[in-house]
Amino acid sequence: MDPGADNSGLNLVDEFARVARALAEHGWAQENAGNLSQLMPDGTIIITGAGTTMPEVAVDPGRALVRINAAGERLYGFYEPSSEVLAHVLTYRAVRESRPHIRALVHTHSPGLLVWSSLSPCPQLAKDKLPEGGIAVNPYFPPGTRELAEACAKAAAKGASLIVWERHGAIALARTLTEGLKMIEAAEEAAQSAVYADGS
Numbered sequence: 135m136d137p138g139a140d141n142s143g144l145n146l147v148d149e150f151a152r153v154a155r156a157l158a159e160h161g162w163a164q165e166n167a168g169n170l171s172q173l174m175p176d177g178t179i180i181i182t183g184a185g186t187t188m189p190e191v192a193v194d195p196g197r198a199l200v201r202i203n204a205a206g207e208r209l210y211g212f213y214e215p216s217s218e219v220l221a222h223v224l225t226y227r228a229v230r231e232s233r234p235h236i237r238a239l240v241h242t243h244s245p246g247l248l249v250w251s252s253l254s255p256c257p258q259l260a261k262d263k264l265p266e267g268g269i270a271v272n273p274y275f276p277p278g279t280r281e282l283a284e285a286c287a288k289a290a291a292k293g294a295s296l297i298v299w300e301r302h303g304a305i306a307l308a309r310t311l312t313e314g315l316k317m318i319e320a321a322e323e324a325a326q327s328a329v330y331a332d333g334s
């Protein structure tokens with residue numbers, strides 16, 4: 135398959151590979167954790183395959199990526215779509231009217247944000263590290279469930295650009311995968327500083 139073929143000249147497959155490599159190098163995507171997706175101009179979605187690892191996406195994105203329709207059903211690809219496919223589909227749907235520029239979702243297991251979100255109350259994060267739209271924290275729901283996907287979509291509909299899934303990970307809503315990666319990197323840095331300052 136050539137999932138980047140209709141991406142208006144951008145080499146989307148390379149971008150998936152680059153962002154996946156960065157997540158793996160950060161240590162935020164152990165085993166098969168983390169997933170990435172891009173909303174295409176025709177309304178289909180390119181998403182990482184279920185069970186694929188970020189190093190696999192980095193090395194062989196053409197094999198690791200799956201194209202799905204707006205309902206989350208696989209159109210092309212070797213793998214089933216990511217186990218968090220419903221969270222991706224419902225989140226795009228939640229911002230389709232209000233923020234049509236949101237075209238990429240980056241989900242990682244970034245440790246600083248996880249520790250930060252477990253503190254009560256969550257310490258303030260440096261505002262210059264937070265994306266426009268701000269950060270939301272969702273209560274825990276088991277991975278891959280409709281409850282998790284719906285909670286994420288609800289936070290997205292309210293305007294959040296970065297949503298922390300308590301005791302699980304975080305997802306960035308961005309224009310591009312690269313922008314989503316940068317959003318998570320900045321928020322992770324802010325979270326680590328805040329946790330350190332908190333003395334926890």
Ligand SMILES: [Zn+2]
Nearest residue numbers: 167168302303
């Ligand atoms: Zn996850």
